[in-house]
Amino acid sequence: MASTNGFRGDALAARTKAAAFHLALSSLAVGLLALSMWFAWYRPPYFRLDGGWHVLRILVAVDIVLGPLLTFIVFDRAKPELRRDLTMIAAIQICAFAYGAAILYLHRPVFVAAAEGNLYCVNWRDVAKAGGNVAAAEALSREGAAPVFVHVRLPTAAAERAAMWKAASSGGPLPIHQAERFEAMTTERWDALLRPETRVEDLARQDAAVAAELARVRAAHPAVPFARLAFVPTSCRYGLVLTVFNRDTRVMIDWMN
Numbered sequence: 001m002a003s004t005n006g007f008r009g010d011a012l013a014a015r016t017k018a019a020a021f022h023l024a025l026s027s028l029a030v031g032l033l034a035l036s037m038w039f040a041w042y043r044p045p046y047f048r049l050d051g052g053w054h055v056l057r058i059l060v061a062v063d064i065v066l067g068p069l070l071t072f073i074v075f076d077r078a079k080p081e082l083r084r085d086l087t088m089i090a091a092i093q094i095c096a097f098a099y100g101a102a103i104l105y106l107h108r109p110v111f112v113a114a115a116e117g118n119l120y121c122v123n124w125r126d127v128a129k130a131g132g133n134v135a136a137a138e139a140l141s142r143e144g145a146a147p148v149f150v151h152v153r154l155p156t157a158a159a160e161r162a163a164m165w166k167a168a169s170s171g172g173p174l175p176i177h178q179a180e181r182f183e184a185m186t187t188e189r190w191d192a193l194l195r196p197e198t199r200v201e202d203l204a205r206q207d208a209a210v211a212a213e214l215a216r217v218r219a220a221h222p223a224v225p226f227a228r229l230a231f232v233p234t235s236c237r238y239g240l241v242l243t244v245f246n247r248d249t250r251v252m253i254d255w256m257n
Contacts, residue, residue, distance in 0.1 A: 011076075019072035026063045026093070033059070033101055041108040045243075045255045046147065049236035050109045050121045059100040067093040110141050112234070113176040114185070114193050115152035116161075119234040119243060120176045122147075130173035137179035150182045151189045190250045194230035200242065200256075213256040217244055221253055231256070 034056060038044070042052030067089060074085040111122040127137055141148055152175055155161050168174045175181055183189075204211035218226060224246050234243040234255070244254040 018075040023068040109147040121236040130177040132180040
């Protein structure tokens, strides 16, 4: 048998084959995780805006790039420590993958909370940190595919609402994270949220990028009259978008970056 020690000839071929096999397994694992994120945990636009891509790209670097690269470097059948080295690489990679997947799952947007005419992405970690009646939030989260739209019950008096937001800015929990304030969306609440208050046409006249996005949305949904579209500001961890709803069906159909 030709020696596999070195980085030329048969040795290079053996290292490349081992790294390629490692790369294929790693790509399969990360690919399955990415599909779960795209279709379940971080549906568009939340994949980019609420942290999905930020963690996934670290997993890509560790599992798809670094892991196979280390295998390529250490692979040498003549080494008595080869099995130990490969086991250590696999163990570190599996731990990193499991930790990353757990972080992605815990920080996934479970709710999109409606408050003050805006929408906010909310994850379980923020809800748990705020305390309160988490059981009620869990019941709401099981009502449909995540993330679930919920109404945030706020004080009716303007002064009380201002005081509440001020307390939150001083370190207290945000109202949009307080599970005891979550309520199911009703027809009346949907209608109040989807009022045509955001003058997207005015924004488009002032900003060419907004105008281009608006033209794209209108072209993508020709069957929906423009007057029946609602544009709601939506705040996520890594960005703000205008979420586009069909006011008749109350379904999110698009978004504007």
